[in-house]
Amino acid sequence: QVQLVESGGGLVQAGGSLRLSCVASGSIFSINSMGWYRQAPGKQRELVATITSAGGTNYADSVKGRFTISIDNAKNTVYLQMNSLKPEDTAVYYCNVFLIYSDGRLHHNGNYWGQGTQVTVSS
Numbered sequence: 001q002v003q004l005v006e007s008g009g010g011l012v013q014a015g016g017s018l019r020l021s022c023v024a025s026g027s028i029f030s031i032n033s034m035g036w037y038r039q040a041p042g043k044q045r046e047l048v049a050t051i052t053s054a055g056g057t058n059y060a061d062s063v064k065g066r067f068t069i070s071i072d073n074a075k076n077t078v079y080l081q082m083n084s085l086k087p088e089d090t091a092v093y094y095c096n097v098f099l100i101y102s103d104g105r106l107h108h109n110g111n112y113w114g115q116g117t118q119v120t121v122s123s
Contacts, residue, residue, distance in 0.1 A: 001103065002026035002112050006095045009117030012085055016121070020080040022095030022114055029107050032098040034071055034078035038091035038119075045094065049080060063089075085121045092116040 008020040020036065035050030035058075049059045049069040057069055068081040078095065095114035100107050 001101050002028060002097070002099065002110055004095050004097060004112055004114035006093070006114040006117040008080075009093060009119045011120045011122065014085060014087055014121055014123050016085050017081070017083045018085065018119060019082070020093055020095075020117060020119075022078045022097075024076040024097050024099070024112070027102045027104075028076060029100040029102050031073065031076060032100070034095065034097045036069065036078070036080045036093055037096055038089075038093045039116075040088075040091040043091075048093065050096075051078065082119070085119075087121045087123045089119060090121050091119060093119050 003025050004022055006022045012018055031053050033050055033052045036048040037045050038048050039045040047060050051057045051069045051071045053073055066084045070079045094116045097112050099110050101110050
């Protein structure tokens with residue numbers, strides 16, 4: 001019922017910047033929050049940043065001051081601006097959304113993940 005499409009990953013040198021985007025589409029009634037998580041090889045998936053539809057944000061300590069999350073409610077899109085990238089930021093970045101969707105009769109809570117986009121930071 002809901003699809004997430006991520007874009008913007010790639011290879012960048014340390015100190016560089018990237019901007020990730022994630023668009024949610026489908027039978028969406030409303031979005032509660034969107035966020036980004038990442039998973040490096042051999043490590044567990046971890047929170048990077050989240051944002052509510054009202055604009056409240058939460059960041060991992062490791063990215064505070066370097067990454068900025070934003071949301072465009074009209075476009076059901078979340079962005080992650082990543083500056084001053086470090087090699088330890090290398091990971092697959094996943095978009096996540098908590099929302100309410102409709103099946104045509106009823107509304108349901110839903111939690112969805114994107115397919116992931118690779119971010120590689122070279123030293």
